[in-house]
Every structure is written in structure tokens, then in C-alpha cells.
Amino acid sequence: MSVVGVDLGTLNTVIAVARNRGVDVITNEVSNRATPSLVGFGPKSRYIGEAAKNQEISNLKNTVSSLTRLAGRSLNDPDVQIEKDFVSAPLVDINGQVGAEVTYLGNKERFTATQLVAMFLTKVKATASAELKLPVSDVVLSCPAWFTDIQRRSLLDASEIAGLKCLRLINDTTATALGYGITKLDLPGPEEKPRRVCFIDIGHSNYTCTIVEFKKGELAVKSTAWDRHFGGRNFDKAMVDHFAKEFKEKYKIDINENAKARFRVATGCEKVKKILSANSAAPLNIESVMNDVDVRGMLKRDELEELVRPLLDRATAPIEQALAEAKLKTEDIDAIEMTGGCTRVPSLKTAIQNFFGKPLSFTLNQDEAVARGCAFSCAILSPVFRVRDFSIHDMVNYPIEFTWEKSPDIPDEDTSLTVFNKGNVMPSTKILTFYRKQPFDLEAKYAKPEQLPGKMNPWIGRFSVKGVKADAKDDFMICKLKARLNLHGILNVESGYYVEEQEVEEPIPETPKEGEKKDGDAMDVDSKDAAEKPKTRKVKKQARKGDLPLSAGTASMDEASKNAAAERESQMIMEDKLVADTEHQKNELESFIYELKEKIIGVYAEFSSEDEKSKLQAKLETIEDWLYEDGEDATKNIYTSKIEEIRSVAGPIIQRYNDKIEEQRQAVLEKQQQAAMAKQAELERQKRAAEEQKKAEAPLEANDEEMKDADTVKPDDIEEPSA
Structure with a gap:
């Protein structure tokens, strides 16, 4: 099972994997550590990543960039209008979503931004699988902190279409903070003052500033601010x-x-x-x-x-906003970590350093920090790895409210409630209570649409609660709904149930009277009430009685559309593979022709007659002419059959050459074996000679020993004189 973290960037994407007791950034098919975030379309197949980059200038109208910035948006969004300056393919509306119209396999096709992201993720999946030599399924993807619910759902849908299971959708700067903190062994303890670090990430299109507090084994995001059009x-x-x-x-x-x-x-x-x-x-x-x-x-x-x-002039605005929201000053920040390619611009570094009045820190890899953090997050969530305990407390960036229709039985009822406020910890769960006699609906939306990026629809989802009815006494049913903002930053009403109030008796805690024994008294005091039962009181408590069915309508793709998109993606993958295999077979044919042309006048010359040579050369000339005239767009099977045609003529010549080579190889092998046997025999002869020499010298050594014994006077031989 693989553990993969993916930094989905606007310009480039970086893939990191957890292995060898650490995290490695992996290279793509051309050994680059970053893959261009591009999808291109051609007359025969798609071009994704490096292949799209190579043909971008000659295929501008069919190459789509800024994939993540288009995901989850509509064509009339002002931000999408800005993207038209940077995306060369024509952008169109597809059922309310923005997409691209391209020429693919000779036909005009339209693909939504979600489909385009899914196409790119299939390339990411293939790159990671090729490097790890394992199937890849679990990933953690990064996204900008300012992404809304609909944009996040778009990325999750794209990962499902690509056959990936996204364990977490993590904010860019939160991933960077995780990569920074999890390796630090000197973080303050729970009772100490936290270490405050300001992470500034300025990439190709985004500028994000996040202030994070670190303690041993945890990080807490205190504030995040951004400029979406600064990079x-x-x-x-x-x-x-x-x-x-x-x-x-x-x-x-x-x-x-x-x-x-x-x-x-x-x-x-x-x-x-x-x-x-x-x-x-x-x-x-x-x-x-x-x-x-x-x-x-x-x-x-x-x-x-x-x-x-x-x-x-705008370089410090996000920093000022982040500090204000965290209620901190520049002197409260312990370190300023810079990431993102644009932070290499000297004037930008100078402006930020002057604002803080202290040196900036570049201890993290500016291009790979996000991907490394994603890989750590994936390792934490995966059962395969044992990782140091490290909890992540992200924050809600936009307030979310629920609205509902007023109940006819409760005329003064409020019809809206802000459930998740900006700055709340994420993930988070809230229980909503409703008193109803019939089924009802509620809607979730962003409470302050003006804070959203561009002109996005603040609507998040509509949730219908079924099975609600009055009880036998025509009283309200007490309905409880569990609303959760999960670790992806996505809102769902996960479950519903109803409760009933029941009267139960519970003991009343008594305060000791004067003179009675208190805790810690040294002696007992007799009390006439000692044998009495403890006093109780009746209280009402809620007991769960049953579940309420829920149906939800959100911005996520429905299962039928998702399955259809996944099937279309699989079909396109097969088409790409067939084209790649056909191109490979064509190259094989071409190189086979050149190889034989050279060898027939070289190493094969002595193994063929003049008639065989002329026949083979004629066949090679014929197929070469076909290849460069009519065979440019042939199928894989035709190229294979042409190779077989050549082999049928060249086969006997090649066989005779191979037999000769094998004969020579066997001769060399036999010679080596004979030499080895001769060497072994010589070693045996030398060994025997040595043993015979040793035996010849043995009697002389024994005599020497006897002489030594005779000359030696032992203490036992000396007699004591008698008295």
C-alpha cells in the first residue's frame, strides 16, 4: 500500500512519497521533480504533464492550464474571466460549470474542469506507480486555503474519477506547517508558551499567509489571509x-x-x-x-x-490581515518561513523582511515543502506507517449558516443560525436541535458571501429530514441533526435521530450541616439521619429513540455522472495506451530496418548467400518506403506484421549467425571449464606434495622432543635429605 502526497500547483505539481523512514520527492518520466500541470489534446491521443508542455506552443488552443483554479467555478465568475488571460484553450459553460472546448481525435469535445483535473490526476497516479512499482490508491491532495465547499468537492470528485482515494484535502500552508513541525524535537510543552511561526507561500498565482502555533505533538492554525491574484x-x-x-x-x-x-x-x-x-x-x-x-x-x-x-505595494497586506485576525504583533512571531517560487524575488523578500524587522527563514524547500507535508499527512492517516503523534487543528475560513422554513406551530421561531464561525477549529461537529411535527428541509450556505473568492454561489447544500411526526399526545418530535465540517473542509449533515424526554430520579448532593463530618474530619459524629435514604429529585433527560432518514443535495457529482466520467476516463486511458504502444511498435520497426541494413553488410555477411542478401535488402527497401510514405498512421498490428515479414526473410541468416555465436560461446565456456579443472588439479597436487613433506619431517621433530625431555630436570626428581 502506497502513501502519496500531491501538491497540486497552478504551474507545476510535485509528488512526494513516504518511504525509507522519511519522505522523498519522486521524479517523473524525464527525471524532473515537478510535473507541469497541463492537459493537452491531439488528433490521436491526449498529452499530459511533460508531453503537454512539449507541444504547448504548437497546440495552444487544445492545451488547458490553471486546472485547480477552474475547478468548481462557473464561466461568468470574475475570477474565471481573469483566468482567460492565462489559459490558452477556449473556456465554455457546461451545465453551469466552467470547462474547455478542445479538438480531440479530430472532433470538438467539451470537458469540465473536474474532468480535466481527473485526467491530470491519472498521470500523477501513473507517475507514482511507476516510481514505487506498486499500485497507488491513497493520496493526500493540497488546495489553497481560500477554496470553498464546491471547489473542494470538485477536487474530491476528480480524485474518485481518477481511481484515487483522497484521505485528506489539506490547505497548502497547513501542509507546509505539518512538514515543518513534525520533524522538530524542540517544540514547547503543553504548559509552555507556544512557538508562533508565520508561513508565507507565494507561488505562481497565489499569495497565502498563515500564522501557526506549535506545541509538542500538535499545531493550531490561528489565522490565514491571502491574495488570490498575486504570484x-x-x-x-x-x-x-x-x-x-x-x-x-x-x-x-x-x-x-x-x-x-x-x-x-x-x-x-x-x-x-x-x-x-x-x-x-x-x-x-x-x-x-x-x-x-x-x-x-x-x-x-x-x-x-x-x-x-x-x-x-500589496506585498504585506495579507500579513497585516493575518496578524490582525490572530490578534498578534510582529514581535510575537518567532520565525517567518518563506515557501513558493516567487519568494526568490529580491524586492519581495526585502519588503517582507522590512515589515517584520527580522531575518526571514528559508529552512524549507521552497518548491517541495507542500508536497512533503501532504506525504506526512497521508502517512499519519494510513494504517501502513507508524508516525510520531501529531495533531492538526485547522480553522474555518468562512462562516457557515443553516436556514430553514418557520414551523407553523412555532410562530416566533428563528429561521437561521450561524453554526460554524470563522476561526472555529476544523474538523468540527455540531448538534442541531429542532422541534417539529412533520418532515422539514434546511439549507446550508456561507453567511458572508462577500468574503468568498470571486462571485461564487454561497449555497452549500440542501438537506431533507424524513420520518418526522407528532407523538401520541400531538407533541413535537425532538429532532437532533449532526452537522460536521470534516477534515476536507466540506460540510455535511451526517445523521439525524429523535429523542424523547423521560423523567428519571437522581440523588441530590447534600451540603453537610454544621457539626456533621466533612471530608478530612478526624472523627465520626453520630447523626440520626445516617440511616435515612439519600434524597432524590426528578429530572427530565433526553434518550435517543430512533434514526431519522436524511437526503442531501450538494455540489458533489451524483454517482451516475461520476461513474460515466470514470468510464470515459478509462476509455481515454486505453486510447492513449494504444497510441503509445503503436508508436513504440513503429519505432521498433524503424530501428529493426536500420539494424539489419547495417548488419547484412557487416556481421551477417559471411552467413548469407548473395541471393539471400539481395532478397533481404529488397524487402528492407520495400518496407522502408512503405513506412515513410503510406505507413505513417498505420495500426499497431500492421507494424507488428511488417516486423514478422522481415523476420521471415532474415530469420535463417540471423539463426546461422546466432548458432555461430553460441558455438563460440560454448567453446569459450569449455575452455574456461578445462582451465578451471586444470587449476583445481594443480591445487590438489600441491596439497598432496605439502602433506608428504610434512610426513617426512615428522620423526625428526619427535626425536628433538625426546632430547628436550631427557635434559629437563623436574622438581619431583629432587629428593629431600633425610634428618
Whole structure:
């Protein structure tokens, strides 16, 4: 059983596994430790991860990025409109969800964001399985802290479609905090002041600041704040806009009119940004960017800082908000841990360091900290590993309220209640009590929609409570509902039951009268009430009597849709595999032709007649011509049959060559065996000679011993003189 943690990033995804008494980040098929979070579609198959990256520039309209930022959203959401600047494939509405319209296998197809995430997760699953040489099922996935219920459900649905069991959906910075704290052996004890650490994660598209308190064996998230549109891609966009303006003036071309040209400039700007992290200036050179025009540019670090000034002015806003919500000051923070690729930008580091007035800490791997934390979380939840006890107390980021219809029998009843407040510990369970005579419904929604990311629907779910009726006395049924915000950050009404009030007798605790024995008295005092029974009172207590059936309507996919999506995904996986196998067989045929062409005039020459040579060469020429003319898009079976055709002609020649090689090998082996036997015989002869030599010398040694005994005077031989 495998234990896998996945950092689902906007730009790249990192996979970590628990093994060898620790956590390792695994590499993909091209030995990279991070896999591009991309899904592309082609005329024969899909391209996922590295393959999608390799063909992105030539297939922009069919390559989808920003997968997690699209999950669980609608097309008219302002955040999705912003994503259109970064996603090259056209975004469309699919039954209220955002999706992408692409050309796949020659046809126009539409896939929802959930399906696209599932496609990428199948690649993650395959990469982890190939590395571990084990089937992968259990994972822990990361997501931004600002994700809502519908976005989290989308990721869980995607993992199910991909055939993965998500043990936990964990917030990015919470995962980082877990990876930081679980390895620390010097955390304060339960009664000591906690260690407060500020985790700042600035990645490709998100900026999150989380303040965490650590004690031995536990972490508690005190506050989290974010800027959803602050990251590396925003720095890149500022540079692209700058160069677009410069090239328009200098070269009279507008890269905004050409998607490929803008993409190539964006790729160049990303490299320039990285160079400027360690240098004062960097060049940008792109050949034939559009209209056969070569462009050149130069950018200095101070010019870049001016371009991103609006971003830098917002650099400390999430930190200020997080500190205010945690009711802390900068001096209360013991350490500031920086993660995320964008934290390498010098001006950003300077702004944050100046705000705190103390050095920043970079003890964690900036690109892999989240994935490592996810792997630790997976190990904690998995029965396979024994992990040091470490509890995680995350927090509720948006207040959640329940609303219901007013009961006709209770005219002054409130119809809403905020059950989970912002800052409450998560996971968390609350029991709701209702007095009803008939079945009823209640709805869960976010209490403050203005706090949600973009313009998201605050609705979470509708829950119907069945089997409610008045009792024999026409009194209310007391209904109890168990509402739980689970470790994924998802709300459900998990169960319902009804109770009845019963009168029971319980003893009344008596206060001792003056003169009576109290605890600790040294002697007994006689009391006339000692033999009396203890006083009791009747009290009403609730006893559980039965369950109430529940039905729920949430943003999760229904089972039929999920099964259909999983079946479609399996079908596409088989198509991808067939294409990969066909390509492999085609390469086998091509390399077989070249190999035989070389060997027929080389090592096979002496094992074939002139007639056999000419027949084989003619066959090779014929199949090679077919391969490069009509055989470009043949099936796997045809390539296999062509290999067999060649083997039928070349087989006798290859067999004679192999027989000769085997004969030579046997001769060498026989020679080696004879040499070994001769060596063994020589060793036996030397051994016998040594033994004979030893026997010849043995009598002389015995005589020497006898002489020694004769010359030696022993104490027993000396007699005492008589008196």
C-alpha cells in the first residue's frame, strides 16, 4: 500500500512519497521533480504533464492550464474571466460549470474542469506507480486555503474519477506547517508558551499567509489571509505588457494579436525574471517572434521593480490581515518561513523582511515543502506507517449558516443560525436541535458571501429530514441533526435521530450541616439521619429513540455522472495506451530496418548467400518506403506484421549467425571449464606434495622432543635429605 502526497500547483505539481523512514520527492518520466500541470489534446491521443508542455506552443488552443483554479467555478465568475488571460484553450459553460472546448481525435469535445483535473490526476497516479512499482490508491491532495465547499468537492470528485482515494484535502500552508513541525524535537510543552511561526507561500498565482502555533505533538492554525491574484505569473504579465509596448514602437509588431508570439514572449520573460533574481540586468532575445521579425530587449532589476510596483505595494497586506485576525504583533512571531517560487524575488523578500524587522527563514524547500507535508499527512492517516503523534487543528475560513422554513406551530421561531464561525477549529461537529411535527428541509450556505473568492454561489447544500411526526399526545418530535465540517473542509449533515424526554430520579448532593463530618474530619459524629435514604429529585433527560432518514443535495457529482466520467476516463486511458504502444511498435520497426541494413553488410555477411542478401535488402527497401510514405498512421498490428515479414526473410541468416555465436560461446565456456579443472588439479597436487613433506619431517621433530625431555630436570626428581 502506497502513501502519496500531491501538491497540486497552478504551474507545476510535485509528488512526494513516504518511504525509507522519511519522505522523498519522486521524479517523473524525464527525471524532473515537478510535473507541469497541463492537459493537452491531439488528433490521436491526449498529452499530459511533460508531453503537454512539449507541444504547448504548437497546440495552444487544445492545451488547458490553471486546472485547480477552474475547478468548481462557473464561466461568468470574475475570477474565471481573469483566468482567460492565462489559459490558452477556449473556456465554455457546461451545465453551469466552467470547462474547455478542445479538438480531440479530430472532433470538438467539451470537458469540465473536474474532468480535466481527473485526467491530470491519472498521470500523477501513473507517475507514482511507476516510481514505487506498486499500485497507488491513497493520496493526500493540497488546495489553497481560500477554496470553498464546491471547489473542494470538485477536487474530491476528480480524485474518485481518477481511481484515487483522497484521505485528506489539506490547505497548502497547513501542509507546509505539518512538514515543518513534525520533524522538530524542540517544540514547547503543553504548559509552555507556544512557538508562533508565520508561513508565507507565494507561488505562481497565489499569495497565502498563515500564522501557526506549535506545541509538542500538535499545531493550531490561528489565522490565514491571502491574495488570490498575486504570484509569479503576475510579475511575468507585467513584463510581457512592457515588452509588447516596446516591440510595438521599435519593431512595429503587436504580439497581443498573435497568441503564439505572446506565449513565446511570456516564456522569455519568465527566464528574464529568474536571471534578475541574481543579476542586475538580463537580455530578452527571440528569433522570428512573428512576421519573421527577430526581437531584442534588455531589462534591469530596478526597471522590473518599477513595473511591478502595484504588486509590491500589496506585498504585506495579507500579513497585516493575518496578524490582525490572530490578534498578534510582529514581535510575537518567532520565525517567518518563506515557501513558493516567487519568494526568490529580491524586492519581495526585502519588503517582507522590512515589515517584520527580522531575518526571514528559508529552512524549507521552497518548491517541495507542500508536497512533503501532504506525504506526512497521508502517512499519519494510513494504517501502513507508524508516525510520531501529531495533531492538526485547522480553522474555518468562512462562516457557515443553516436556514430553514418557520414551523407553523412555532410562530416566533428563528429561521437561521450561524453554526460554524470563522476561526472555529476544523474538523468540527455540531448538534442541531429542532422541534417539529412533520418532515422539514434546511439549507446550508456561507453567511458572508462577500468574503468568498470571486462571485461564487454561497449555497452549500440542501438537506431533507424524513420520518418526522407528532407523538401520541400531538407533541413535537425532538429532532437532533449532526452537522460536521470534516477534515476536507466540506460540510455535511451526517445523521439525524429523535429523542424523547423521560423523567428519571437522581440523588441530590447534600451540603453537610454544621457539626456533621466533612471530608478530612478526624472523627465520626453520630447523626440520626445516617440511616435515612439519600434524597432524590426528578429530572427530565433526553434518550435517543430512533434514526431519522436524511437526503442531501450538494455540489458533489451524483454517482451516475461520476461513474460515466470514470468510464470515459478509462476509455481515454486505453486510447492513449494504444497510441503509445503503436508508436513504440513503429519505432521498433524503424530501428529493426536500420539494424539489419547495417548488419547484412557487416556481421551477417559471411552467413548469407548473395541471393539471400539481395532478397533481404529488397524487402528492407520495400518496407522502408512503405513506412515513410503510406505507413505513417498505420495500426499497431500492421507494424507488428511488417516486423514478422522481415523476420521471415532474415530469420535463417540471423539463426546461422546466432548458432555461430553460441558455438563460440560454448567453446569459450569449455575452455574456461578445462582451465578451471586444470587449476583445481594443480591445487590438489600441491596439497598432496605439502602433506608428504610434512610426513617426512615428522620423526625428526619427535626425536628433538625426546632430547628436550631427557635434559629437563623436574622438581619431583629432587629428593629431600633425610634428618
